[in-house]
Amino acid sequence: MDLETTGRQSDLGTRIRHRRQALGLTIAEVAERTALTAERVEHIETRPFALTGAELVRLAHALDISVIDLTRSDPPRRSRHTPVVPVLEPMRKEECTQLINSGDVGRIAYDGVDGLVVLPVTYCTLGELILFRTASDSAVAQFDLDPIAFELDAVDEGMHDGWSVLVNGTVRPAEDQEIDAVRNHLEPWAGGTRDSYMAIQPHRVTGRRIRSW
Structure with a gap:
């Protein structure tokens, strides 16, 4: 699976960067966790890109988040029976x-x-x-x-x-x-x-x- 370079993917790169920063991780640490190069991770965060399905799964795993929550542009839906407390x-x-x-x-x-x-x-x-x-x-x-x-x-x-x-x-x-x-x-x-x-x-x-x- 290849994710094409689109405005949505530009948003995805920003979300990946913000998620990494929120976890206090460096680009080098994410690269090590995903077996990608630091240059590749930086490219994904800052420039248009085509992302393979395998890369997306590895990034989500490295950032401790599901693929669905990482790629969705809207806030994750919350169950009315199990509210999330910040x-x-x-x-x-x-x-x-x-x-x-x-x-x-x-x-x-x-x-x-x-x-x-x-x-x-x-x-x-x-x-x-x-x-x-x-x-x-x-x-x-x-x-x-x-x-x-x-x-x-x-x-x-x-x-x-x-x-x-x-x-x-x-x-x-x-x-x-x-x-x-x-x-x-x-x-x-x-x-x-x-x-x-x-x-x-x-x-x-x-x-x-x-x-x-």
């Missing part, structure tokens, strides 16, 4: 760190002049540090060892599950050697000049996952 689970710090390292867009929250400010940022990691770029005249660029929060999440509306990671720490201007290390890996999506590199030093990393199956 389960909220804490995540280990190692899981949270793995998810942060594999992402590239999160949110920062800090106390601005007019109150709490929450902004999306592109970022990269350097050891435990989380680095992002901002305009030199922005409020956060003036911070030095001030409290800041960083948040990252993924939600699968069809499966009614997801996860979130929260980092509490301080933010400071990045040092020259840190800037040199990430210069080629940190490109803001937004336009304008963002030549101030900022580093978040985590003090606490927590996460939780919600499941409804």
Whole structure:
């Protein structure tokens, strides 16, 4: 059986990626579980593809989900006699760190002049540090060892599950050697000049996952 490359399959690739991330698995770990190459798994998650029936079964098994629930575009039907109660689970710090390292867009929250400010940022990691770029005249660029929060999440509306990671720490201007290390890996999506590199030093990393199956 071959699943053709269609809009539905593009949705399937997204669902596979979200399911993998919700389980805290890397592409390499899914590749090992399915006996596929990491390149093949990444292709399935990010680009149009034709998927064989055997690959679909192996992916579903690796992601601990049925083929029906993995491929359906609508939320799984629930029996009116056996309602599913969502389960909220804490995540280990190692899981949270793995998810942060594999992402590239999160949110920062800090106390601005007019109150709490929450902004999306592109970022990269350097050891435990989380680095992002901002305009030199922005409020956060003036911070030095001030409290800041960083948040990252993924939600699968069809499966009614997801996860979130929260980092509490301080933010400071990045040092020259840190800037040199990430210069080629940190490109803001937004336009304008963002030549101030900022580093978040985590003090606490927590996460939780919600499941409804």
